[in-house]
Amino acid sequence: MLTLIIDLVLTYISTVAFGIILNIPRRALNTSGWIGLLSFLAYKLYLMAGGGIVGGNFLGALLIGILSMQAARWLKMPVINFNIPSLVPFVPGGQAYQMVKNFALGNSGVALQYLLEVAEIAGAIAFGFLLAELVNRLQARIMVRFSSKWRHERHRNPKL
Amino acid sequence: MASDRGQLVLKTALQAGRIMIQNGSEVARVDDTLTRIAQNAGYPDSKVYVTITGIMMALSSEGNAQVEPIKNRTIDLEMVTRVNDLSRKFAAQDITLTEFNDDLDDLEAHPNAFPVWLQLVAAGFVSATLEIVFRGNYHDALVTFLIGMLGYAVFFGVNRLARVRFLSEFLAAIVIGVLAIETVKWGWGNSTDDIIVGSVMPLVPGVPLTNAVRDILSGDLVSGIARGMEAVMSAVAIGSGIAVILQLM
Numbered sequence: 040m041l042t043l044i045i046d047l048v049l050t051y052i053s054t055v056a057f058g059i060i061l062n063i064p065r066r067a068l069n070t071s072g073w074i075g076l077l078s079f080l081a082y083k084l085y086l087m088a089g090g091g092i093v094g095g096n097f098l099g100a101l102l103i104g105i106l107s108m109q110a111a112r113w114l115k116m117p118v119i120n121f122n123i124p125s126l127v128p129f130v131p132g133g134q135a136y137q138m139v140k141n142f143a144l145g146n147s148g149v150a151l152q153y154l155l156e157v158a159e160i161a162g163a164i165a166f167g168f169l170l171a172e173l174v175n176r177l178q179a180r181i182m183v184r185f186s187s188k189w190r191h192e193r194h195r196n197p198k199l
Numbered sequence: 200m201a202s203d204r205g206q207l208v209l210k211t212a213l214q215a216g217r218i219m220i221q222n223g224s225e226v227a228r229v230d231d232t233l234t235r236i237a238q239n240a241g242y243p244d245s246k247v248y249v250t251i252t253g254i255m256m257a258l259s260s261e262g263n264a265q266v267e268p269i270k271n272r273t274i275d276l277e278m279v280t281r282v283n284d285l286s287r288k289f290a291a292q293d294i295t296l297t298e299f300n301d302d303l304d305d306l307e308a309h310p311n312a313f314p315v316w317l318q319l320v321a322a323g324f325v326s327a328t329l330e331i332v333f334r335g336n337y338h339d340a341l342v343t344f345l346i347g348m349l350g351y352a353v354f355f356g357v358n359r360l361a362r363v364r365f366l367s368e369f370l371a372a373i374v375i376g377v378l379a380i381e382t383v384k385w386g387w388g389n390s391t392d393d394i395i396v397g398s399v400m401p402l403v404p405g406v407p408l409t410n411a412v413r414d415i416l417s418g419d420l421v422s423g424i425a426r427g428m429e430a431v432m433s434a435v436a437i438g439s440g441i442a443v444i445l446q447l448m
Contacts, residue, residue: 042335049328053400056328059321060351060401061223062312063276115287116280117228119413123276123405127325130403133333135434136396136441143442165412172416 043083050079050128058124067120070110075125078102082129092156097163099129104171108178122168131160204296205242205261211300212236212245213267215282216254218307220269222278223406226251227417232286236299239290251422271362274406281306315355322351322401330397334390342388343397350375351401365436368402372440375399380448395441404433 054075058068082099086092107121134156141150212233219229229249233256237245246264248255251272257264285302288294294302313321326347327340350371357367379394388394407430414423 046332049332053325053328053332056321056324057401057405059313060318060325061274061276061406062318064280067280117224117276117283119223119225119406119409120276120280123409126409127400127403127405128329128332130400130405132329132396132400132403135438136392136399139438139442140392140445143445168409168412169416172413 046083047076047080051076053127054124057127058120061123063120063124064116067110067114067116070114071107071121071124074103074106074110074121075128077106078125079128093159093163096129096160097167100126100164100167101171101174103129104168105174108171108175126164129160129164131157134160202261204240205258207296207300208237208240208242208258209256209261209265211296211303213254213256213265214300214303214307215286216247216249216256217267217269218303219279219282220249220251220254221272222275223272223410224279225410225413225417226419226422227414228279228283229254230419232283235290236286239292240296249419249422251425275310275312276406277311278306281311318355319348319352323348325401326350326397329400330393333396334393336390336393339388339390339393339397342382343394346375346378346382346394347398347401349378350398354402365432368433368436369440371402372399372437373444376441376444377448380444399437399441402433402437404430407433 051072055068055072058071063071078099081102082095085095085098090098103122103125107118107125110116110121111118134153138150138153138157141147141153215236216229216233219232220226226249230247233247233249233254234245237243237247237256237258242258242260244259246257246259252269254267254269255264256267282303285294285299285306289296289299323344327344330343331337331340353374354367354371357370358364361367375395375398379388379391379398382388382394383391407426411423411426411430414420414426416423
């Protein structure tokens with residue numbers, strides 16, 4: 040429990056810090072940190088419930104995609120300000136490193152195993168983003184049909 | 200013959216598009232923004248072709264199309280956001296086309312980046328926090344903080360001198376690898392693996408990766424594959440830097 044809380048706090052810090060490296064606008068920093076924290080929490084909970092890494096990364100990426108779009112609409116900013124920093128805790132850095140190390144030391148069999156794992160995680164994240172995009176487009180269509188405010192906004196404002 | 204107003208619309212739109220692509224926007228956003236700028240300036244049927252290395256744009260009622268090459272790319276998402284804000288203001292008719300054009304010049308002359316020291320400290324925080332999250336090794340967090348900061352400083356410095364992103368990533372990875380192995384030898388750190396995993400995190404090509412996925416999803420296949428290639432090249436540069444050190448030492 041304590042490690043979970045510490046991990047969440049650290050995820051928030053790492054997301055905000057990566058946002059500073061990418062130079063996202065100052066008023067987007069806090070929100071992107073919270074998106075990183077929430078999606079990482081979902082990932083951790085999924086793992087605790089006995090799920091695998093691939094499903095967890097998929098769930099995390101899906102949440103990042105959906106939450107980022109809500110934040111982008113709310114703060115009226117491009118969505119890349121939120122989804123790029125919050126993706127950082129999901130980068131399969133450990134597996135990629137083991138892959139490189141084993142290739143360098145000549146253990147190609149082990150290295151290929153890690154390569155496969157990296158590819159699985161990357162695929163899961165990409166698929167999570169794809170599904171999030173679908174949800175966002177559906178939401179936009181439904182809201183434009185039923186809300187006059189949205190219809191008005193869509194005509195006036197650039198894409199988020 | 201093209202009118203003066205048409206020329207100004209083309210110039211403003213192309214400049215806005217160049218700033219956005221240069222600073223890490225995805226292609227569909229630029230396409231949409233440029234079409235809207237033309238629409239709000241009174242040219243509803245413009246033709247825009249955007250890739251990450253150049254933009255072409257024509258207004259149907261005017262004679263000529265114009266080309267804007269994009270030679271260098273950096274990452275500064277605040278610039279993308281500010282062009283987006285200007286485009287919103289123009290759509291709401293808060294600013295005129297001439298003011299829009301002047302504001303873009305002003306934006307390019309005065310970028311509002313975070314100071315370098317803050318970026319370096321942030322790189323340290325990314326390294327240390329992710330090292331703990333991935334590996335749970337509290338003992339090495341401070342060393343990882345310092346090495347991550349130094350690695351990013353090398354990346355930043357070489358990038359400024361040579362302007363070749365892959366070269367700076369390679370050199371930064373080499374510095375990180377050497378320092379990680381040496382600090383463990385001196386007894387400051389416990390695990391070379393954990394230190395390296397944390398320290399390379401600030402170098403991760405997050406923008407090309409995410410944009411590659413988004414571009415391919417939105418049907419901009421040429422740019423999506425180019426972006427994907429950029430991300431793969433970065434990953435290979437970092438990986439080979441680490442691999443060279445692991446093999447030599």
